[in-house]
Amino acid sequence: MTVQLAPVPDHAPLPTGFRAGGVHCGLKKGGQLDLGLLLADRAVDAAAIYTTNQLVGAHVHLCREHLQKSRGKVRAVLVNARNANCATGEQGIADARQCCVALAKMLGCPTEQVLMASTGPIGAPLPTGRILGNLDALLGAVSQDGAMAFARAIMTTDTYPKAVHHHAAAGAVTGFAKGSGMIHPNMATMLGFLLTDGSTTGPAMADLLRRVADRSFHRTTVDGDTSPNDTLMLLAGSTSSTSGATLEQTLTRVSQSLARTIAADGEGATRLVTVQVRGARSESEAAAVGRVVATSPLVKTAVAGRDPNWGRILSAAGRAGVRFPAEHARVWVGPADVYSGGRPHPENEPLAHRHLVDDVEVVLGVDLAVGDGAADVWTCDLTADYVQINADYRS
Amino acid sequence: MTVQLAPVPDHAPLPTGFRAGGVHCGLKKGGQLDLGLLLADRAVDAAAIYTTNQLVGAHVHLCREHLQKSRGKVRAVLVNARNANCATGEQGIADARQCCVALAKMLGCPTEQVLMASTGPIGAPLPTGRILGNLDALLGAVSQDGAMAFARAIMTTDTYPKAVHHHAAAGAVTGFAKGSGMIHPNMATMLGFLLTDGSTTGPAMADLLRRVADRSFHRTTVDGDTSPNDTLMLLAGSTSSTSGATLEQTLTRVSQSLARTIAADGEGATRLVTVQVRGARSESEAAAVGRVVATSPLVKTAVAGRDPNWGRILSAAGRAGVRFPAEHARVWVGPADVYSGGRPHPENEPLAHRHLVDDVEVVLGVDLAVGDGAADVWTCDLTADYVQINADYRS
Numbered sequence: 001m002t003v004q005l006a007p008v009p010d011h012a013p014l015p016t017g018f019r020a021g022g023v024h025c026g027l028k029k030g031g032q033l034d035l036g037l038l039l040a041d042r043a044v045d046a047a048a049i050y051t052t053n054q055l056v057g058a059h060v061h062l063c064r065e066h067l068q069k070s071r072g073k074v075r076a077v078l079v080n081a082r083n084a085n086c087a088t089g090e091q092g093i094a095d096a097r098q099c100c101v102a103l104a105k106m107l108g109c110p111t112e113q114v115l116m117a118s119t120g121p122i123g124a125p126l127p128t129g130r131i132l133g134n135l136d137a138l139l140g141a142v143s144q145d146g147a148m149a150f151a152r153a154i155m156t157t158d159t160y161p162k163a164v165h166h167h168a169a170a171g172a173v174t175g176f177a178k179g180s181g182m183i184h185p186n187m188a189t190m191l192g193f194l195l196t197d198g199s200t201t202g203p204a205m206a207d208l209l210r211r212v213a214d215r216s217f218h219r220t221t222v223d224g225d226t227s228p229n230d231t232l233m234l235l236a237g238s239t240s241s242t243s244g245a246t247l248e249q250t251l252t253r254v255s256q257s258l259a260r261t262i263a264a265d266g267e268g269a270t271r272l273v274t275v276q277v278r279g280a281r282s283e284s285e286a287a288a289v290g291r292v293v294a295t296s297p298l299v300k301t302a303v304a305g306r307d308p309n310w311g312r313i314l315s316a317a318g319r320a321g322v323r324f325p326a327e328h329a330r331v332w333v334g335p336a337d338v339y340s341g342g343r344p345h346p347e348n349e350p351l352a353h354r355h356l357v358d359d360v361e362v363v364l365g366v367d368l369a370v371g372d373g374a375a376d377v378w379t380c381d382l383t384a385d386y387v388q389i390n391a392d393y394r395s
Numbered sequence: 396m397t398v399q400l401a402p403v404p405d406h407a408p409l410p411t412g413f414r415a416g417g418v419h420c421g422l423k424k425g426g427q428l429d430l431g432l433l434l435a436d437r438a439v440d441a442a443a444i445y446t447t448n449q450l451v452g453a454h455v456h457l458c459r460e461h462l463q464k465s466r467g468k469v470r471a472v473l474v475n476a477r478n479a480n481c482a483t484g485e486q487g488i489a490d491a492r493q494c495c496v497a498l499a500k501m502l503g504c505p506t507e508q509v510l511m512a513s514t515g516p517i518g519a520p521l522p523t524g525r526i527l528g529n530l531d532a533l534l535g536a537v538s539q540d541g542a543m544a545f546a547r548a549i550m551t552t553d554t555y556p557k558a559v560h561h562h563a564a565a566g567a568v569t570g571f572a573k574g575s576g577m578i579h580p581n582m583a584t585m586l587g588f589l590l591t592d593g594s595t596t597g598p599a600m601a602d603l604l605r606r607v608a609d610r611s612f613h614r615t616t617v618d619g620d621t622s623p624n625d626t627l628m629l630l631a632g633s634t635s636s637t638s639g640a641t642l643e644q645t646l647t648r649v650s651q652s653l654a655r656t657i658a659a660d661g662e663g664a665t666r667l668v669t670v671q672v673r674g675a676r677s678e679s680e681a682a683a684v685g686r687v688v689a690t691s692p693l694v695k696t697a698v699a700g701r702d703p704n705w706g707r708i709l710s711a712a713g714r715a716g717v718r719f720p721a722e723h724a725r726v727w728v729g730p731a732d733v734y735s736g737g738r739p740h741p742e743n744e745p746l747a748h749r750h751l752v753d754d755v756e757v758v759l760g761v762d763l764a765v766g767d768g769a770a771d772v773w774t775c776d777l778t779a780d781y782v783q784i785n786a787d788y789r790s
Binding site: 052053054056088089227228301302305307311315317318323324325326327339342343382384385386388390391 | 693
């Protein structure tokens with residue numbers, strides 16, 4: 001069971017100059033899409049950020065190398081599901097390279113303008129034969145209408161495809177993500193792809209992407225695990241006039257929506273939880289507190305039990321390494337203040353309890369009362385279902 | 396269900412010069428012991444370390460004040476269960492003080508030589524009437540044979556009392572702890588008390604206690620939550636010749652045993668897990684890696700599923716903020732190497748699986764291959780039972 005926030009769209013538009021698609025190449029069962037492609041009509045500007053894990057998937061090595069060599073220019077991004085190509089040594093990197101070489105040849109572009117991303121169980125060799133044998137079909141399948149096919153192709157344990165778009169007169173952004181929130185069985189990975197017709201390039205583009213991630217994907221705390229393959233890419237076509245702050249705002253908005261769907265699609269989740277931290281000394285301190293609250297098993301099991309447990313929330317906030325006077329803090333659950341002025345308010349708990357029972361998207365808030373810093377962090381509740389899923393997954 | 400490592404002893408000896416005991420004062424149901432006392436025949440040297448949480452129980456304020464005022468001299472430690480006296484404001488501190496004043500008067504010692512510790516649900520006023528009305532009975536109940544009564548009186552969600560002793564010709568240490576591992580419902584607290592007839596005093600005593608905790612209680616990671624009331628106290632009677640390195644070694648040994656029982660008594664736990672980290676640059680880096688592995692829900696659910704999932708172990712180690720080349724790392728589960736030389740060893744997984752199935756105390760190991768630093772960290776597995784317990788606790 002996971003939280004379905006909105007009906008899955010049949011269609012998501014792509015920014016001008018981009019095509020997308022997916023095919024079945026034999027990695028997933030039952031003919032499901034498992035090989036996806038993002039294709040730019042011509043080489044566009046690209047930036048990427050990767051996992052900070054010491055164990056790193058082969059595609060991360062390759063993407064770093066290619067982006068450096070191509071000076072941030074990219075024609076295509078190839079993505080396979082059901083195999084992480086991780087802990088596969090030098091052979092894994094050679095396998096990924098072989099896929100990029102073949103695709104670049106078909107596109108008539110330099111190899112380094114092709115990136116790759118892999119997601120799925122780690123430790124197994126990449127089935128290159130299946131991928132290489134289906135590149136022709138994949139190139140035939142990409143189109144301006146192919147966004148949802150791509151979104152489906154990159155799913156692993158996700159229960160629904162994750163695509164979000166924001167298209168305005170000035171410019172367009174379409175984003176994709178995969179990642180199944182709560183806990184990642186066998187290292188299922190967070191992958192994110194942002195396409196825009198807006199303009200950004202070079203070091204400023206890398207900085208922009210990091211700021212966007214800091215306010216979106218880096219605020220989705222699932223189980224605190226960063227997988228070896230986590231990757232977020234931004235491709236900018238520069239055919240519209242959107243740039244600077246406007247572009248950053250749109251990218252952030254799209255990324256936050258994607259980040260929320262990742263939390264909502266957590267295994268066994270029954271509630272999407274937004275942790276609102278207010279009154280911190282800075283945004284980064286607020287985010288730090290929010291991440292600890294949102295990662296606390298105590299807080300997450302309380303939500304699963306529909307218990308407005310202010311003590312668990314305040315205590316989690318208190319161990320984030322951020323100084324604040326607990327007697328001035330305020331804690332709320334949905335519309336109800338459950339702790340303030342140094343004491344609990346049991347008279348408000350029934351209202352808080354109703355919020356947890358009635359609403360699929362719930363809010364837990366803490367005001368630290370030491371400044372103006374604010375941040376929202378997203379997570380989901382922790383249910384017995386999720387333990388069952390993850391204990392049984394590979395036994 | 397929790398892991399019972401050894402039969403609960405009927406009796407634990409106390410070091411010379413100490414008495415202990417417990418009575419029922421009406422906080423727990425069914426006449427169970429809920430008020431405990433540690434009593435030194437004369438004022439002894441004492442040191443304490445407390446939670447780093449920003450939310451702090453009343454007893455922590457009071458203990459800090461008393462130890463400073465008494466220059467580290469203590470006659471008695473009063474402990475109540477089933478009420479944390481936390482988030483109770485100024486009144487909570489006044490309530491705790493009142494208990495200490497009354498007990499000091501009965502003992503004929505300065506108030507500041509009496510310490511107090513409280514554990515249980517937070518946010519409710521301390522029932523001082525019940526405590527004050529039973530101090531007489533408590534003083535009558537303490538004896539040299541009262542260690543197990545004290546251990547039982549400080550239990551909250553613990554399923555068995557936790558007392559460990561190491562008595563040798565040169566000197567004696569008896570330790571007590573409470574804390575129910577996995578996750579602390581309503582902030583049930585880690586409390587630890589160490590009594591010795593050995594000698595240590597002043598700033599050196601405080602440093603000693605911190606080193607002991609760093610190698611024991613600070614290496615029991617449960618859910619990563621520090622409660623507002625966490626407290627560890629050391630009382631040293633100086634009647635034996637034990638001191639220095641010998642005393643530190645014995646205190647560390649007793650504390651590690653207590654720390655293991657806390658992990659083993661985790662809610663829903665079916666396995667005590669020792670995470671062995673080897674080959675780190677330093678002991679502290681090894682401990683940091685061990686704590687991340689031992690806190691990972693991915694790793695803990697894998698143990699619950701009896702799955703020797705090397706990928707989850709290596710990936711958790713990889714996100715601890717410690718640099719190491721994953722291709723040279725080694726991962727083992729019990730007697731079986733499951734990853735080394737940059738690749739998994741599926742042929743060894745059946746042996747690893749048998750270890751997880753057959754043994755109640757299991758070992759997960761990682762060698763980082765960058766130095767000689769080593770540390771063990773203790774935790775337990777994460778089962779669906781534990782989520783159920785914590786979701787349902789207060790709803």
